[in-house]
Amino acid sequence: MSQRYRITREFRENSGKDAQPQTITLEECKQYFAFKPDFSYTSIYTVTGQTTMSVEGDFFMWSLEEAKIPFRYFQGDIYVLGTNEAVIPMMLEVASELGADVAEG
Known part of the structure; x- marks a missing residue:
């Protein structure tokens, strides 16, 4: 079973004149991931197996x-x-570069 x-x-904490916002914005993500060569943006994520399911949203697909x-x-x-197992180091890198933390959930 995988962990989310x-x-x-x-x-x-959100204090000081250079404080980052409490949330990460979609525009910020688009700008950040645009410079990551292994990532691409899509607004529909499709999973194919015995059945096919598509989910609409904002997805940054990591090609590994x-x-x-x-x-x-x-x-x-x-x-x-x-x-x-490669997801954990990449998550930590993304979080660090966005001034964020990683939490279970």
Whole structure:
């Protein structure tokens, strides 16, 4: 069973003149991931197996070898499943560069 993680600024204090907002914005994500060569943006994520399911939203797809791992932006946070051991270091990198933390959830 995989663990779901959330990249969030919920636990950060918002003080001082250079304080970042408490939430991560979609525009901020688009700008950030645009400079990550292994990531691409899509507004529909499709999972194919015995059945096919498409989910609308804001997804930053990480290409890792032959796998596509979705980092989903939703209401000021980024969600990702820890189904691949490489996800954890990438999540920590993204969180650090966005001034955020990683939480379970």
